[in-house]
Amino acid sequence: MLKIAIVGATGIVGQQAIVSLLGHPWFKITKLVASERSAGKKYIDALRDANGSIRWWCPEELPEHIANMVVEEASIFDPKSVDIIFSTMDAGPAKELEPKYAKTTPVISTASAFRYEADTPILVGGVNMDHAALLAVQQKNRGWKGFISPKSNCTIAGLVVSLKPILDNFGVKQVIMTSLQAMSGAGRTPGLSAMDMMENIVPYISGEEPKVETEPQKILGKLTGKTIKNAAFGITATCTRVPVLDGHTVCAFVQTKKKCSPEDVKKAMMDYGKDFAELHLPSSPAHLIDVTDDPFRPQPRVDRDKGGGMTVTVGRIRKDPIIENGIKYVCLAHNTKLGAAKGALQTAEYLVKNYLKLVK
Numbered sequence: 001m002l003k004i005a006i007v008g009a010t011g012i013v014g015q016q017a018i019v020s021l022l023g024h025p026w027f028k029i030t031k032l033v034a035s036e037r038s039a040g041k042k043y044i045d046a047l048r049d050a051n052g053s054i055r056w057w058c059p060e061e062l063p064e065h066i067a068n069m070v071v072e073e074a075s076i077f078d079p080k081s082v083d084i085i086f087s088t089m090d091a092g093p094a095k096e097l098e099p100k101y102a103k104t105t106p107v108i109s110t111a112s113a114f115r116y117e118a119d120t121p122i123l124v125g126g127v128n129m130d131h132a133a134l135l136a137v138q139q140k141n142r143g144w145k146g147f148i149s150p151k152s153n154c155t156i157a158g159l160v161v162s163l164k165p166i167l168d169n170f171g172v173k174q175v176i177m178t179s180l181q182a183m184s185g186a187g188r189t190p191g192l193s194a195m196d197m198m199e200n201i202v203p204y205i206s207g208e209e210p211k212v213e214t215e216p217q218k219i220l221g222k223l224t225g226k227t228i229k230n231a232a233f234g235i236t237a238t239c240t241r242v243p244v245l246d247g248h249t250v251c252a253f254v255q256t257k258k259k260c261s262p263e264d265v266k267k268a269m270m271d272y273g274k275d276f277a278e279l280h281l282p283s284s285p286a287h288l289i290d291v292t293d294d295p296f297r298p299q300p301r302v303d304r305d306k307g308g309g310m311t312v313t314v315g316r317i318r319k320d321p322i323i324e325n326g327i328k329y330v331c332l333a334h335n336t337k338l339g340a341a342k343g344a345l346q347t348a349e350y351l352v353k354n355y356l357k358l359v360k
């Protein structure tokens, strides 16, 4: 079994990482790491808020052996004590600590700190696994034995999966999108207040739109030698926060290069991702995309856990009446599973099987 540390283990994504790793056939959690605030405490005590209430976010029971583990401090944690690090901290500490860890140990990160570096791929399961070759360039450039492999922003995790078959079959000229993002996407520090969110929609998420408008082009770009040539389409986005616990919804309007019908798009999406599913990675779903004809779906509560939270649900595929070669649809992805912790785990599984050859 490979030894895993989760750095940022007390946060929403860290908790989801713990749940995703329970009973994993290849990986075993041996270290839980967080900030100075949590260090030295038993994990269960590190989860307590100022009133003593335990902020365990997942519906699954917190296992006793995890509850009793003592949390280590990220700045003095020894990366050589594990085989792989899942970094689920905020971008600020990630920027400082991930390179220190990567000197010796592979880091799979959900933070944005390294996503935009030229020698760093943003791997999304089944979409751009060939970009993993860029990790060797990163290792060489920086003299690291390990590497940093960041996940994408959670809002576009479902969008890029749905766009890939459209891009491959019909080409993409531009994308217009509005997101309806779940509250868990904001994390716990400081987290959102119920008073702000109940019976409400917040039409702005600080720092989100620039990420959403640039990451898909890199993810859907082509690896050419030592860097990625971004896909040549534009995205314009409005990102909103809605009173949903988990599951980010995106309403997308896509202008394709070649004319295509909603039926063509549906078929391309349904046929997509079979090769990747056949790798049978423990965290991969049987279907990367599920297309529904029910006009009332996808809905976060009903559809977010499909495929263990790793399947993207697409519905309402229609012809756009005013955009030339325009197709519109609604897609939904689980933000803390596909969009963060379980997506990171799937990346680790892929890299272990195909890149690291680490399984002991």
Ligand SMILES: NC(=O)c1ccc[n+]([C@@H]2O[C@H](COP(=O)([O-])OP(=O)(O)OC[C@H]3O[C@@H](n4cnc5c(N)ncnc54)[C@H](OP(=O)(O)O)[C@@H]3O)[C@@H](O)[C@H]2O)c1
Pocket (backbone or CB within 6 Å): 007, 008, 009, 010, 011, 012, 013, 014, 033, 034, 035, 036, 037, 038, 039, 074, 075, 088, 089, 090, 091, 093, 110, 111, 112, 152, 153, 154, 184, 185, 186, 187, 188, 189, 190, 335, 336, 339, 340
């Ligand atoms: N939530 C999502 O849906 C989602 C999706 C994709 C990506 N992400 C990204 O994933 C990361 C975690 O998000 P989250 O929602 O889980 O946030 P969160 O609930 O606020 O958790 C933040 C975690 O970072 C730790 N941390 C803070 N400062 C630290 C430091 N100086 N050193 C070490 N650890 C530190 C915290 O530990 P303490 O408890 O000890 O303070 C906590 O474990 C962020 O970078 C976020 O942008 C989140």
